[in-house]
Amino acid sequence: MKNKILLIDDDADFVEATQLLLEANGYDVCCASNGKEGFQKVKEESPDLIFLDMMMTYKTEGAETAKAMAADAAIKMIPIILITGAGKEKDFPMDLKTSDIPVKRILEKPINPETLIQVAKSYIGLTGKERREFVGTLDAIVGKWKDKEGNLIMILHAIQKHYGYVPRNVSFELCRLLHVPLARIYEVITFYNYFKLEPPGKNLISMCMGTACYLKGTPQILDEIKNILGIEAGETTKDGFFQLQNVRCLGCCGLAPVMMINDKVYGKVQRGEVMDILSEYTK
Amino acid sequence: MKIILIKDTGPTEKTKIIYDLFNALLRDAGMHADYQVVRAADIGIYGKGVVVKIFPGDIVYQNVQEDDVNNIIDTTLKQNKPIKDLRLDFQNKQIRIVLRNCGVIDPEKIDDYIGQDGYQGIKKVLQKFDPEKVIDEMKTSGLRGRGGGGFPTWMKWNFARGVEMDQKYIICNADEGDPGAYMDRSVLEGDPHSVLEGMMIAGYTVGASKGYLYIRAEYPLAIERCQKAIDQARVYGFLGENILGCGFNFDLDIRLGAGAFVCGEETALIASIEGKRGCPQPRPPYPSIKGLWGKPTVINNVETLANVPVILHKGGAWFSKIGSETSKGTKVFALTGKVQNSSLIEVPMGITLREIVFDIGGGVLDNKKIKAIQTGGPSGGVVPEDLFDTPVDYENLLKLGSIMGSGGMIVMDEDDCMIDISKFYLGFCVEESCGKCAPCRIGGTQLLNILTDISEGKATMSDLDRLTKISSAMQKASLCGLGQSAANPVLSTLKFFKKEYHGHIVEKTCQAGKCSGLFKYEIIQKKCKRCGLCQRNCPVGAIPGDKDKGYLIEQEKCIRCGRCFDVCKFEAVAR
Numbered sequence: 001m002k003n004k005i006l007l008i009d010d011d012a013d014f015v016e017a018t019q020l021l022l023e024a025n026g027y028d029v030c031c032a033s034n035g036k037e038g039f040q041k042v043k044e045e046s047p048d049l050i051f052l053d054m055m056m057t058y059k060t061e062g063a064e065t066a067k068a069m070a071a072d073a074a075i076k077m078i079p080i081i082l083i084t085g086a087g088k089e090k091d092f093p094m095d096l097k098t099s100d101i102p103v104k105r106i107l108e109k110p111i112n113p114e115t116l117i118q119v120a121k122s123y124i125g126l127t128g129k130e131r132r133e134f135v136g137t138l139d140a141i142v143g144k145w146k147d148k149e150g151n152l153i154m155i156l157h158a159i160q161k162h163y164g165y166v167p168r169n170v171s172f173e174l175c176r177l178l179h180v181p182l183a184r185i186y187e188v189i190t191f192y193n194y195f196k197l198e199p200p201g202k203n204l205i206s207m208c209m210g211t212a213c214y215l216k217g218t219p220q221i222l223d224e225i226k227n228i229l230g231i232e233a234g235e236t237t238k239d240g241f242f243q244l245q246n247v248r249c250l251g252c253c254g255l256a257p258v259m260m261i262n263d264k265v266y267g268k269v270q271r272g273e274v275m276d277i278l279s280e281y282t283k
Numbered sequence: 284m285k286i287i288l289i290k291d292t293g294p295t296e297k298t299k300i301i302y303d304l305f306n307a308l309l310r311d312a313g314m315h316a317d318y319q320v321v322r323a324a325d326i327g328i329y330g331k332g333v334v335v336k337i338f339p340g341d342i343v344y345q346n347v348q349e350d351d352v353n354n355i356i357d358t359t360l361k362q363n364k365p366i367k368d369l370r371l372d373f374q375n376k377q378i379r380i381v382l383r384n385c386g387v388i389d390p391e392k393i394d395d396y397i398g399q400d401g402y403q404g405i406k407k408v409l410q411k412f413d414p415e416k417v418i419d420e421m422k423t424s425g426l427r428g429r430g431g432g433g434f435p436t437w438m439k440w441n442f443a444r445g446v447e448m449d450q451k452y453i454i455c456n457a458d459e460g461d462p463g464a465y466m467d468r469s470v471l472e473g474d475p476h477s478v479l480e481g482m483m484i485a486g487y488t489v490g491a492s493k494g495y496l497y498i499r500a501e502y503p504l505a506i507e508r509c510q511k512a513i514d515q516a517r518v519y520g521f522l523g524e525n526i527l528g529c530g531f532n533f534d535l536d537i538r539l540g541a542g543a544f545v546c547g548e549e550t551a552l553i554a555s556i557e558g559k560r561g562c563p564q565p566r567p568p569y570p571s572i573k574g575l576w577g578k579p580t581v582i583n584n585v586e587t588l589a590n591v592p593v594i595l596h597k598g599g600a601w602f603s604k605i606g607s608e609t610s611k612g613t614k615v616f617a618l619t620g621k622v623q624n625s626s627l628i629e630v631p632m633g634i635t636l637r638e639i640v641f642d643i644g645g646g647v648l649d650n651k652k653i654k655a656i657q658t659g660g661p662s663g664g665v666v667p668e669d670l671f672d673t674p675v676d677y678e679n680l681l682k683l684g685s686i687m688g689s690g691g692m693i694v695m696d697e698d699d700c701m702i703d704i705s706k707f708y709l710g711f712c713v714e715e716s717c718g719k720c721a722p723c724r725i726g727g728t729q730l731l732n733i734l735t736d737i738s739e740g741k742a743t744m745s746d747l748d749r750l751t752k753i754s755s756a757m758q759k760a761s762l763c764g765l766g767q768s769a770a771n772p773v774l775s776t777l778k779f780f781k782k783e784y785h786g787h788i789v790e791k792t793c794q795a796g797k798c799s800g801l802f803k804y805e806i807i808q809k810k811c812k813r814c815g816l817c818q819r820n821c822p823v824g825a826i827p828g829d830k831d832k833g834y835l836i837e838q839e840k841c842i843r844c845g846r847c848f849d850v851c852k853f854e855a856v857a858r
Contacts (some may be wrong), residue, residue: 122752150538150558157500157539191560191717192541194500210462211657211693212619214707217658220845247501248544248711251465253619254626271849 003124004028004045008038008065009083018051025117035065042075048124052103054084057181063101070102079123085109105237119240122199124169137162138170142177152178152188156195165196201236201243203281205217205261210249212256217271221257222246224274241282257267285360288336288652290323298322301333304352312356323739330645331371345371374745376643378605381466381589382629385473390508391629396476402521404592405483409529412595414444417488423599425611426591430456430547430584431659431688432764433610433677435659442571443489443579451491452580453482455588456552457498457505460544461660462711464691466615467585469627471498471505474589475512479535481588483521484595486533489581494533497552499540509537544661544715548763549582551717561721563763570709584689586615606632610676620657620693621648630675637671640694644738651696659688661708661715662768664775665701678751684775686768700797701776701783706734712769723766726757730773737784741790744830750777796858799843803858806847810855817847817856 005022009015010033019029030045032038042050050069054062062082068077082103105119128136145151155174159166166189175182189195200203207213207222222233225244229237236243252258255267259277266277287305293299302322309315323336332346335355342365344355351369358364388395396402398446408417421437428434443451455478459467470478482494498506513535516522524532531709538556543552546561553575555561574580590612594602603611610632616639619625623645630639635655640646647653655665664685666673673679677687695704713727736742754770777784786792793801806817806826811833818826818834825840826847836847836856848856 104841150556150559153541153555154539154558157541187560188558192543194540194542209462210619211660211691211707212625214462215693215695215699215704217621223844248460248542249465251468251502253463253465253617256625271846273523 002026002028003049004030004047005015005120005124006038006041006045006047006050007031008035008041008050008056008062010051010056014053021113022117022120027120035061035068038065039068042069042078046075047078049120050078050080051082052082054082066101066103068129079104081119081123082106082109083109103238105240108239121234133283134170136175138173138177142174146178152159152180152185152190156185156189160195164200165198165201168197198236201240203242203261205244205278206241206247206250207244208248208250208252208258208260209246210251210253210256210258212253213249213258216256218257218259220271221259221269221274224271225278228275228278241280252270286319286322286338286388287318287827288318289320289333291333291705292330293332295332297333297788300349301335301347301352304349308356312361314356316362318360334371339857343371344369373410376634376638377629378613378631379629380602380605381477382468382473382627383478383587383593385469387513388474390473391511393476393512393519400596401476401592402480403593405480405487405521406527408484408487408595409527414488414490417480417595418444420595420599421488421591424594425599426587426594426602427610427677428584429586429590429614429689431662431686433687436583436587438624438760439571439581439583440485440488442569443491443581445697446572446578446579449744450493450576450578451489452575452578453485453489453491453494454552454556454575454580454582455482455494455496455585456547456582457496457502457585458540458547458552459499459585460547460690460715461621461662461689461691463693464617464660464689466617466627468502468505469615470585470589471502472508475505475509476516477589477592478509478585479512479516479521481583481591482535483526483533484591485581485583485588487531489579489679490531490581491581492534494535494770495556495575496535496537497540497556498537500542501540506537506539507834513537543717544711545717545763545765548765549633551763552582553580562717563765565762566704572658586690605631607674607676609678614675614687614690616690616692618644618692618694618833619698621651621653621699621803622646622694623648630681632676633674635672635674636666639692640671644694647694647696649696651698651724654697654699655701657693657695657704657772658691659686659771660691661711662686662764662771663688663691664771665695665704665779666775667779683779684771687772697811698740698795698797700793700795701780702734702738702787702793703795705773705776706731706738708772709734709769712765716765716769716803720762720766721759722757723762723769726753727769728760729753730757730770734773737787738793738801740787740798740801742788744785746788747777802843803838804841804843804845805850805857806834806836806857808833808856810853812853812855814852816850816852820846820850 005027007015007018007029015031022029030041032041052062052066066080080103141155145155156166158172171185175185207218229242231237231244233244233246249259250258257269259266259269289298289302302320305320309318335347358366384399387397406489418437418441428436428438457467457471486494496509522534540546543561546555548563549570550564551561570580570582572579606612613629613631615629618628628643655667657665658680666683666685680687690797709731713731716723716727718724733746733750750773754774757770758767791801796802797829813830813833823842825837826834828834
């Protein structure tokens with residue numbers, strides 16, 4: 001069965017091009033040209049992912065629609081990606097805070113086709129050939145551990161190592177392969193901090209919350225990062241560029257306060273340096 | 284090629300002079316091709332003048348003057364003799380047993396380990412000792428669990444040995460989760476074979492044929508090195524069947540933690556290895572009787588296990604000579620915080636805190652006044668400066684309301700607020716509580732609420748009684764060590780720093796300037812040079828004024844972020 005994506009946009013050209021692109025990558029696509037129609041389509045088609053345009057009949061229609069969808073218990077689990085060309089326009093409703101819109105990501109037009117497919121993939125499962133590959137990968141992981149006692153955590157580690165997180169469809173597949181209920185898998189995933197249910201951001205910022213770092217000022221540095229990026233610990237920026245997390249201890253107390261971006265460790269960080277460090281990664 | 288490392292650790296900044304002198308004199312002596320002179324950015328030693336380290340070797344010179352350079356080249360480099368007067372006896376208070384091989388051998392080569400008497404302990408045990416004798420030897424040594432509790436290791440082993448069962452297990456607890464402690468990581472990364480050997484000896488003694496290393500997933504290098512060590516040990520016949528031809532079978536596997544602090548607790552760790560949520564179980568039955576998959580299981584900490592091979596190789600009597608009356612051997616501490624020389628140290632039990640902080644740690648950073656030292660991480664407590672002459676061992680720390688713990692040791696100075704510290708540790712425990720039992724889940728949150736009130740100046744004196752009451756309920760009624768000890772930081776700060784609590788509650792001031800809301804930033808006009816840096820850096824525009832009139836902080840607007848305090852070059856912003 002193919003995964004379904006709903007496209008809500010009033011720009012007919014964009015819809016046509018995007019539909020072709022998504023279909024060529026093995027997705028079923030349905031379309032709507034305004035928020036109201038989109039809302040109806042969601043109920044009828046129950047898609048796996050929604051691409052939603054920000055400005056349609058009025059400027060904030062996308063945001064309003066997203067809010068309405070998030071308030072509806074039946075459809076609120078469906079991930080929404082907001083797309084907008086408004087960043088370039090002067091009359092963008094700037095008082096609207098992006099953090100208040102209940103969407104997973106915000107993509108700015110023009111959207112690179114690769115980015116679009118990548119985003120689609122990260123929020124829904126895979127199709128066709130990739131699905132076969134994915135089952136193959138999972139079979140290999142499970143095969144290695146199947147006969148060992150207490151294997152679930154080790155299998156989840158292997159899955160997270162492969163995908164960067166534990167995708168929902170993988171968990172479904174896993175409960176079939178291991179003959180355990182999904183709840184059993186999810187109770188373990190949610191108990192342990194290490195396992196992630198959301199795809200990671202492009203750059204992972206880890207703030208050391210060890211005691212030495214805490215005493216030497218990580219809270220202030222954390223505040224600075226939060227101010228700059230507009231996200232809380234554990235969140236990813238809407239453009240998917242940065243993910244911020246607190247970690248217990250990076251084990252380099254001599255360099256306190258320490259932060260790590262991806263694999264690079266920054267020691268003796270001062271508040272004033274944060275902006276410079278972050279901007280290295282936005283280039 | 285030998286390396287000469289130079290750094291002026293005093294106020295004179297003579298690094299460059301000595302560096303040039305070394306280069307010139309080495310060239311004169313025609314030795315410059317054999318030596319590389321390097322100016323170090325940080326050499327790990329402070330306040331000892333110009334420090335010169337010569338690699339390889341263990342020679343460190345302090346207070347080196349221009350005149351000494353020639354002498355060093357003549358005596359040390361040419362004749363290979365140390366110069367007594369200049370020598371810095373940096374490690375004289377430290378004894379390395381657990382860390383004996385760290386940094387000395389290549390941890391990825393089993394031959395290096397064997398070359399340092401490695402696998403001699405297991406050889407001796409398998410060929411000459413019966414399990415009974417091993418227990419005796421361990422009893423003589425007096426080794427106690429280094430994970431924090433200090434339970435005698437031989438007793439744990441003896442319990443498991445006493446149970447008749449087809450299968451028993453040895454588990455190495457390497458789920459080091461205390462913030463600020465990294466000794467287990469260092470041992471696993473620096474000397475994994477010693478832990479393996481310790482597990483084998485434990486396996487032989489209790490009659491277990493299978494072991495698990497439970498390592499934090501956050502330590503990828505440790506995992507990689509342990510896996511390599513296991514593979515090599517299998518190839519060399521130290522793991523597998525019929526080890527050393529003595530009919531003993533033992534094998535090891537690695538299991539990964541997944542970021543849950545509570546999994547350091549024995550029963551939770553077992554649940555995690557079984558692939559479940561890491562929730563603790565009531566004890567008894569203890570794991571030694573009924574553990575992993577219902578079989579007798581011995582769980583030892585990394586540091587404990589790293590001690591075992593040496594004890595068996597050199598004898599329990601040798602080991603028991605080191606340390607204090609009740610606590611034998613050494614302990615590795617991660618000395619961090621506001622101390623000059625942050626490092627991993629290994630000291631004999633019974634050494635005083637003062638020796639650790641001042642003789643080994645080099646004293647406090649920036650000449651601030653030392654306030655206290657925190658031991659035992661989130662389960663431990665603080666020891667104030669006037670009790671620094673207490674010898675460090677399990678009993679003494681317990682008497683002071685702290686614990687040995689896994690060995691984090693954090694130095695705090697006058698800028699650290701004790702309420703803030705308690706809040707930090709308690710916040711950690713609340714987040715890490717598994718939520719299974721009510722005293723820990725609810726009690727922790729309530730304590731944290733009260734502490735937050737105190738830090739915001741909203742509390743009353745009666746809240747202090749509530750703190751004590753809830754704490755003692757948690758100590759008595761929680762299911763596992765996490766909940767039982769979560770209130771320790773609160774109780775010990777309350778015991779030694781009641782004044783600070785009073786200050787927050789009654790006078791509504793935070794002397795250390797940590798609790799925003801209980802202090803304010805002000806510009807001292809006398810010191811202010813009117814550079815305007817504070818104004819430009821204020822994120823909320825709370826500093827009006829200009830170069831002529833001077834600057835002022837508007838308290839209603841100020842969010843107490845401290846940026847003006849940080850940026851002022853003239854210390855004109857006061858807290």
